[in-house]
Amino acid sequence: MTSRVNEGVIFLRRFVGAPRQVGSVMPSSPYLTRAMMDKIEWNDVRCMAELGAGTGVFTRAIVSKLGRGENLLVFEIDPALKALIEAEHLGVAVYGDAQELPQIMRDRNIRQLDCVVSSLPFAVLPPRVTAAILDVLDKTLKPGGKLIAYQYSTHMKPYFEKRFANVKISFVLRNVPPAFVYECTKARES
Numbered sequence: 001m002t003s004r005v006n007e008g009v010i011f012l013r014r015f016v017g018a019p020r021q022v023g024s025v026m027p028s029s030p031y032l033t034r035a036m037m038d039k040i041e042w043n044d045v046r047c048m049a050e051l052g053a054g055t056g057v058f059t060r061a062i063v064s065k066l067g068r069g070e071n072l073l074v075f076e077i078d079p080a081l082k083a084l085i086e087a088e089h090l091g092v093a094v095y096g097d098a099q100e101l102p103q104i105m106r107d108r109n110i111r112q113l114d115c116v117v118s119s120l121p122f123a124v125l126p127p128r129v130t131a132a133i134l135d136v137l138d139k140t141l142k143p144g145g146k147l148i149a150y151q152y153s154t155h156m157k158p159y160f161e162k163r164f165a166n167v168k169i170s171f172v173l174r175n176v177p178p179a180f181v182y183e184c185t186k187a188r189e190s
């Protein structure tokens, strides 16, 4: 298994190659991981997706809660990072571009998601990609479903507020860089 130091080196290299796609210089800290995981209502989750898995820090935490299996769809667009997660054999399916989520759900006969965990750097992705992924979230989350996302600024707040019935923001200082965690709840009737 790749050590955490090696993971950090690989992640930094991928960042240098594609800074706006990778969006940060190092994987999320255990503090940010815990803050993200604590927002998930695990008893309500039958099926969920993780977007932008990087080296798999959240993937491991999700698998430790949900167990291995069919109920988690993981997306990582960078082929080297995707291969790193696959090599760990966490027992979950890993796909490429998060924009393909609706198609993957159709293929796997999954109707709706209870929750999506996102690390995607929405604020720096091309605006049309960010808009397309927000549309994907509209389509795939169940009414009352949750998006748990982190960002390094409050830039996305109005965009999330436009699409979700409720948006709560908290702040995690112990991460490089410190991060805002968004807990966005979709309207119940849609």
Ligand SMILES: C[S@@+](CC[C@H](N)C(=O)[O-])C[C@H]1O[C@@H](n2cnc3c(N)ncnc32)[C@H](O)[C@@H]1O
Binding pocket: 021, 022, 023, 024, 026, 027, 028, 051, 052, 053, 054, 055, 056, 057, 058, 075, 076, 077, 078, 081, 096, 097, 098, 099, 119, 120, 121
């Ligand atoms: C800020 S990193 C977060 C990695 C990891 N989840 C963490 O918190 O340490 C964002 C990740 O999103 C991935 N990404 C960017 N655009 C994507 C897309 N359209 N589909 C899937 N992954 C994407 C990047 O390659 C990068 O690994």
